[in-house]
Amino acid sequence: MQEKQHVAVLDFGSQYTQLIVRRVRELGYFAKLYTLEDFPNIGEPGAIILSGGPKSTSEPDAPDLDFEQLDAFGVPVLGVCYGMQLLNIKFGGSVEASDRREYGPAKLFPVEPAGLYEGLAHDSQVWMSHSDTVQDLADNCTVLARNQHGTPVSLKWGERYFGIQFHPEVTHSHEGTRILHNFLLQAEALEPFRIEDFKEEVIQGIREKVGNKQVVCGVSGGVDSTVLAVLLHEAGANVRAIFVDHGLMRKDEGEEVRNNFHRMGVPIETVDASEMFLRELAGQKEPEKKREIIGNLFIDVFWDSVGDAELLAQGTLYPDVIESASNANSKASKIKTHHNRVDRILELQAQGKVLEPLAELFKDEVRALGTSLGIPQDILNRHPFPGPGLAVRCPGEIDEYRLKIIRECDAIFIGHLKEHGWYDKVWQAYAALVPVKTVGVKGDERSYEWAISLRAVISEDAMTADWVELPYSILRETSHDILNEVDGINRVLYDVSTKPPASIEWE
Numbered sequence: 001m002q003e004k005q006h007v008a009v010l011d012f013g014s015q016y017t018q019l020i021v022r023r024v025r026e027l028g029y030f031a032k033l034y035t036l037e038d039f040p041n042i043g044e045p046g047a048i049i050l051s052g053g054p055k056s057t058s059e060p061d062a063p064d065l066d067f068e069q070l071d072a073f074g075v076p077v078l079g080v081c082y083g084m085q086l087l088n089i090k091f092g093g094s095v096e097a098s099d100r101r102e103y104g105p106a107k108l109f110p111v112e113p114a115g116l117y118e119g120l121a122h123d124s125q126v127w128m129s130h131s132d133t134v135q136d137l138a139d140n141c142t143v144l145a146r147n148q149h150g151t152p153v154s155l156k157w158g159e160r161y162f163g164i165q166f167h168p169e170v171t172h173s174h175e176g177t178r179i180l181h182n183f184l185l186q187a188e189a190l191e192p193f194r195i196e197d198f199k200e201e202v203i204q205g206i207r208e209k210v211g212n213k214q215v216v217c218g219v220s221g222g223v224d225s226t227v228l229a230v231l232l233h234e235a236g237a238n239v240r241a242i243f244v245d246h247g248l249m250r251k252d253e254g255e256e257v258r259n260n261f262h263r264m265g266v267p268i269e270t271v272d273a274s275e276m277f278l279r280e281l282a283g284q285k286e287p288e289k290k291r292e293i294i295g296n297l298f299i300d301v302f303w304d305s306v307g308d309a310e311l312l313a314q315g316t317l318y319p320d321v322i323e324s325a326s327n328a329n330s331k332a333s334k335i336k337t338h339h340n341r342v343d344r345i346l347e348l349q350a351q352g353k354v355l356e357p358l359a360e361l362f363k364d365e366v367r368a369l370g371t372s373l374g375i376p377q378d379i380l381n382r383h384p385f386p387g388p389g390l391a392v393r394c395p396g397e398i399d400e401y402r403l404k405i406i407r408e409c410d411a412i413f414i415g416h417l418k419e420h421g422w423y424d425k426v427w428q429a430y431a432a433l434v435p436v437k438t439v440g441v442k443g444d445e446r447s448y449e450w451a452i453s454l455r456a457v458i459s460e461d462a463m464t465a466d467w468v469e470l471p472y473s474i475l476r477e478t479s480h481d482i483l484n485e486v487d488g489i490n491r492v493l494y495d496v497s498t499k500p501p502a503s504i505e506w507e
């Protein structure tokens, strides 16, 4: 990162710290999360934010930092919740410990509609989550805003230090993003983040690290690994992109992945292991067992084809990194274990042979990077597809016949969604087999066949999801085509389950 180009967010342990990073990024600035162990090695930030935290400043082991070191950065500092209380103490004020928690909405009354509160409504809702409160204000302190009871909830010390008791990063603070933006505007030296600059920087970094060594990466056809492979290719690396076909792909998917990479001018190797996967899965009904078989086989097949790789590239993203950094309170970055052999990766990592060029980005930024690399939008906007593929959409036994039915139904459904402009409006959509036979009539004959269930959901992060109210006309056309074209199905269902309690996939 170049000088003054990032906002350093210091983590005092709040569950919302990651959200602060996200909000700052959404505002067009590059934010990075640092643990207190990192401090003061936080580069040359243009602004610093101290997060909230679960502890009380009065506890003996309360997280702390050296004020002189903080002050030496000479940039605007915003303390949120615990961060504000800590600043008040540093400036000579005090904090009152309390067992009672103020949790939930409060009203915000700025003293003046300027600075942090420029352009804000007079009684905007903010979200509180704290027990302790500021008691004596430091001498150089001014009150910037109060709550509905007249209690100070936002302070300023001198010219560069700001504090807010509430959480601007959560959406329940209705104008929280604007407050954060106003704070960033105080940081005159801070420069907006441009994905193009980042791209150049990452490409340069890859060149330095890779030299003429050979790099291997697994490509699934999904966004992360595609952007990764294209980035490596763009950097001129000697890259082997390996696509493992486990036979649980959607209709024509292998062909599509190969075509997509061909379109982008990036060569890939396909390993067709479908027969082996289906043989091992034969007769298995239990979801966890099926996942285990697929996971282990994948590992074997992938590493067999890797051979003696000098470098392995992985599409680890920033949420993976900061999740483990805040959880373990260490800098160690979590590795995507889903499809990769953990011990082998750890070994490579210890030798400095793992590349994670996307590890500073959120998913939407990976898409932006993909766009600036010239990757077509239809590839970047592809719905997420699970690693174990159609296996999780085929409850019970898996065989070629069942997979064929799922593939046909899925292709019909997705085709209609695309045709009517709904594909890009939903997070994920697919068809799953319901292997229960019911009675019907096809032609003049009695049929006794399975059902297929269609599912379309919206979600922000896959943690929760809601089913989509698709137009009946799309469901009607899809149902009509499936019932007429797909042998083995005489009933079409639409899944109207939210997550939780249902999951997005069936298994």
Ligand SMILES: Nc1ncnc2c1ncn2[C@@H]1O[C@H](COP(=O)(O)OP(=O)(O)OP(=O)(O)O)[C@@H](O)[C@H]1O
Residues within 6 Å of the ligand: 217, 218, 219, 220, 221, 222, 223, 224, 225, 226, 242, 243, 244, 245, 246, 314, 315, 336, 338, 339, 340, 384, 385, 386, 387
């Ligand atoms: N069929 C496959 N062939 C080769 N590599 C794969 C395959 N499926 C997954 N991988 C590798 O494992 C990583 C993690 O897979 P996962 O299913 O968790 O996808 P993901 O995190 O959404 O990434 P992507 O967006 O690239 O699919 C992928 O980024 C890719 O490197």
